[in-house]
Amino acid sequence: MARWQPNAPERLALAALELFEERGYENTTVIGIAERAGLTKSTFFRHFPDKREVLFGSGTMTDLLVGGIATAPPDVPPLEVVAHALEVIGREAFPAHRREFAARRRAVIAAHPDLREREALKGIGLTAALIEALENRGVPTLTARVTAELSALAWKIAYERWSAPTNTDEFGPLARRTLTEVRIAAEFRG
Known part of the structure; x- marks a missing residue:
């Protein structure tokens, strides 16, 4: 997925959910979530303060x-x-x-x-x-x-x-x- 595509928060939430299911919450990193979503770590932190918050929105x-x-x-x-x-x-x-x-x-x-x-x-x-x-x-x-x-x-x-x-x-x-x-x-x- 290209980095410029819209809906970064939704993409990050879906990526986090998938990784939490696959690897467990403890074994999932912000970098892993961003990569799964096709985004950067800085894009993740533009939308969420930490990996806990990704499933809870703003x-x-x-x-x-x-x-x-x-x-x-x-x-x-x-x-x-x-x-x-x-x-x-x-x-x-x-x-x-x-x-x-x-x-x-x-x-x-x-x-x-x-x-x-x-x-x-x-x-x-x-x-x-x-x-x-x-x-x-x-x-x-x-x-x-x-x-x-x-x-x-x-x-x-x-x-x-x-x-x-x-x-x-x-x-x-x-x-x-x-x-x-x-x-x-x-x-x-x-």
């Missing part, structure tokens, strides 16, 4: 989340605001053709403690961004926090379901249904 999810919350219809309950944001994220970040990559990515992350730690930190950052975005809409702090925590759980479950090999649902509607299921489970009085 602030794209945070930007999509905050934008989705900001564009949600006015005067809807906080969980509906989040459902709107998750549908935006589904359209922009989780098209059907990315499902196989997502499933492979999940397996690689599950196998490596450093990557699980990074995934957890990203989740904490997204939850914090969600709280702030909801508060910016005028949602009281406690309500924003509870909504964000429930939404983070729903997002995680929806992502696992969406990336399953047998799934054919789009992410947005699946995330909306999962958010409803999590809300119902939180109200369980058994």
Whole structure:
């Protein structure tokens, strides 16, 4: 692949995923990832600070989340605001053709403690961004926090379901249904 071709971050992520699967996370280097992608080490570092980050992207999810919350219809309950944001994220970040990559990515992350730690930190950052975005809409702090925590759980479950090999649902509607299921489970009085 020529160095000038577009989509360097996607090429690097795919190369990293392949190498992590083949050699393991510990035995994969930034130089190896760059070479597999047909790029240079300096190009890698233009897009990612380290090899852990290559599977997590930049602030794209945070930007999509905050934008989705900001564009949600006015005067809807906080969980509906989040459902709107998750549908935006589904359209922009989780098209059907990315499902196989997502499933492979999940397996690689599950196998490596450093990557699980990074995934957890990203989740904490997204939850914090969600709280702030909801508060910016005028949602009281406690309500924003509870909504964000429930939404983070729903997002995680929806992502696992969406990336399953047998799934054919789009992410947005699946995330909306999962958010409803999590809300119902939180109200369980058994």
